[in-house]
Amino acid sequence: MTEPLLDVRDLRVSLRRSGREVSVVDGVSLAIAPGEFVGLVGESGCGKSMTAFGLVNLFPTPAAHLAGGTVTFHGGRRLDGLPPAAMRRIRGAEIGMVFQDPNTYLDPLLPIGHQIAEALREHDFAGDVDARVLELLTLMEIPDPALAVRRFPHELSGGQRQRALIAAALAMNPKLLIADEPTTALDVTIQAAILDLLRRLRRQLGIGVLLITHDLGVIAETCDRVYVMYAGRIVESNTTASLFATPRHPYSQGLIKATLRPDRREALFSIPGQVPSPDSPPAGCRFHPRCPIAIAKCMGQSPELVSYDSGSVACHRAHDPAARTTWSASAA
Amino acid sequence: MTGLALAPRNTLWSRLRRRPGATLAMAAIAISVLVAIAAPLLALRDPFSGSAASLLPPLSPGHPLGTDHLGRDLWSQLVYGARVSLAVGILAAASAVLIGTAIGAIAGYVGGVLDNALMRLAEFFQTLPRFVLAIVTIAFFGSSVLHVIIVIAILSWPQTARLVRAGVITLRSAAFVEAARLGGKSDTAIVVREILPNVIAPIVVTGSLDVAAAILLEAGLGFFGLGDPNLVSWGGMLNQAQQYLRQAWWMSVFPGLAITVVVLAFNLLGDALNDALNPRLRDAP
Amino acid sequence: MGPHELALLTLRRLVAAIPLVIGVVVVNFTLIQLAPGDPTTALIGDYPAPPGYVEQVRAEFGLDRPIPEQLGRYLWQVGHGNLGYSFAHRKDVGELILERLPATLRLMLTALAIAIVLGVGLGILAARRRDSPLDHGTRLFSMTGYSVPEFWLGQILILVFALGLDLLPSQGARSLRAPPEGFAAFLDGLRYLALPAFALSLRYIALISRITRASLLEVMNADYILASRARGARERTVLLAHALRNAAPPIVTAIAYDFGFVLAGSALIETVFGWPGIGRLLFESITRRDYPVMTAILLFVSLGVVLANLIADLFHAALDPRVRRP
């Protein structure tokens, strides 16, 4: 990879919970090249959103805060430790964000045109704000843009709301778009349309995209590369094609098995057990309580993320041929 | 469920005691109640008997807080005034809570048209200007402590009714209520024994705030000259003070302070209870 | 919101308020009926009235008729603006009240303006510095402000600022030698307004600052606030464009809801400061047993509360497009 757009090393995010520090993102490293479409996948509660918030040092709760790591952005600029005023000028201007639920992320009392224009005004956009808003709405394929600017969120469909939010995120032509489960709250057909839109925007605008999802199916359709996250850590990364062809980590294998739905009617697979609470993560490999091929070493020693071919994996048995088909033997 | 109702109350007590405001408030309330009860012992002389020593300033011999325009001892008046303020405050609030609980329980449990009608009534009572209505009513019916208590109670029940109704509606179909119903208990028994003990918390909170509001209302009536003419009340003392502001600041300062302290104590207590009963707010970062 | 939409909404809310107003008149009627003694006394007052007038009232209100008919006649009379005659003031009661209304409105609206500015300001500060000494201080201040009887606060203000420091006048609404109009008259009015308006506003400041703090803290957790920050909005924009706007409805509701209390407070404050408004009129009518004035004031104050709630509703509709559905 040449000069990356975003280079994250050992990112840590902690939450203050009843006086205790709880680590929810525990040393995540990832990189995105300019114009690259990268996925971050994992079950609910793995710390995907907290990773995304950590990148721009903006959290949904004052209890969360960065606890370590470096974030290097375009042009070698360090984002971690940036003063609030300087960080604000990056948010929305150079890094756009889109969230899960378009219903709650739009202010119900303001027309959407106003909210899109906010991104422009707050960054002292030099051109014609109104014209730019119309241009964005057209780019987002929202019908009748001139009317739509004056619509309130409740007058729009879910898909249109998400398009409005994407428009606001892209208003200042950012180099990176972070999309945190942008389709989860939408109907299936609208999901596909939004994913199409993201793909097209990436081609058209040449932006890098970090797409966060718990659905590997979404990743397969859109991403060049993918990071698999479990309990606050990256457990595997690879190109999308290689990951689907030869997943090395038992967790990745499980996620893929849970995604691929053969035509035959077969009981839908899901990995037994639950993501551990960040209050008390298991010792050793954090996946071991759910791993069908765990060995004694797994309980005592945390596996390092080790590079191989095009990817990397954190599993003591990654190169054990028996670990290639983890779930077929035990699958219920 | 009575066993369960006890457990949170214990932790509630300990949570309350951890708040300095609540401890202070409870101490102030306890002291004022004791003063009211022991008024005949604490008073230095008959609060009604005047003397030639009129408008004596505080710290005068025999009159720690001074005397009023008729030479009556201010300290003794203040001590007896505590009786009226607390009696009216507590009894009016208790009656309001009783009325509100009954109406709220009926509305919530019976539901339907009756519920609708009762809640409309509550809404109507809440838009009525309480103080002015109380003034007009007392002016019509004559002032006595009993009238004041009745009027305040009649004007103050809606808040409790709303809270109780909301609680009853959520619990109406709870598993333990269903069990009691299948067990053949009467509706009254179910409401009184099973449901109400579980909505006691918000009732206690409004009850405490109601006492504060009732004491203020009573003081306002007293200031308007509508207090019981046969009793000393803090509001009545402030009414007299109004005419002698120029000569005797102490006639105004002490009764007003007394009202403020007692009302503040009940407001603080209600506030602390509310916080202690709402862990969501308490644990927020 | 277009003017047509606004008119329609106002009309709908007005219609919805009619039962409330009728209810208040019924309350008055009930009081008159239940009051000990002859209902004519309750309708005329204790001042000597010519026998002819007593007969006229008996006839107009049908006092020898069955109760339902009396109620009907009472509603009819009040509905047609017949609020009675005050023999104490030798004036039509409706006229008397309209004469005193401007002074009360001046006092109340000034107090309201002070309370909104200071209350919202304090609430914002407390919310932004949550759990700081400032926040705790504001909390204690508002708790105290909510517990002080306003009329006593008025007396204390008089003791300190009028009698003690001799800075401001303590009685009345204007000085005897004040010029009839112009800036000097305005300044003179302000000096008289200062103490009563502040005494009246304290309770409101306390209420508004608490509600503002709570509402703002809740709104600050909303996703759209996070989205606005993620868009790079300055904190000032986040607060003014999103947070305060969304936090406003509960504040406005509380202001309207407590309007009756402020009217009542105004009655007490006017008495303390000799302010020539409706509150002082109420006080005077108690000592003179001028019952028609009292019931008419009750009606007016109730109407004031209904009107305040109506305005709050319209404000909601102007603020929130979701409320506007015609």
Ligand SMILES: Nc1ncnc2c1ncn2[C@@H]1O[C@H](COP(=O)(O)OP(=O)(O)OP(=O)(O)O)[C@@H](O)[C@H]1O
């Ligand atoms: N606002 C919050 N307050 C407190 N804890 C939170 C908050 N948001 C997330 N957490 C905790 O942080 C941890 C990581 O959560 P995060 O939202 O990053 O997970 P996620 O992978 O994005 O899951 P999801 O798919 O549900 O969005 C979880 O244990 C969660 O309980």
Ligand code: SF4
């Ligand atoms: S390290 Fe051990 S427990 Fe963890 S995934 Fe690999 S085999 Fe399973």
Ligand SMILES: [Mg+2]
């Ligand atoms: Mg998430």
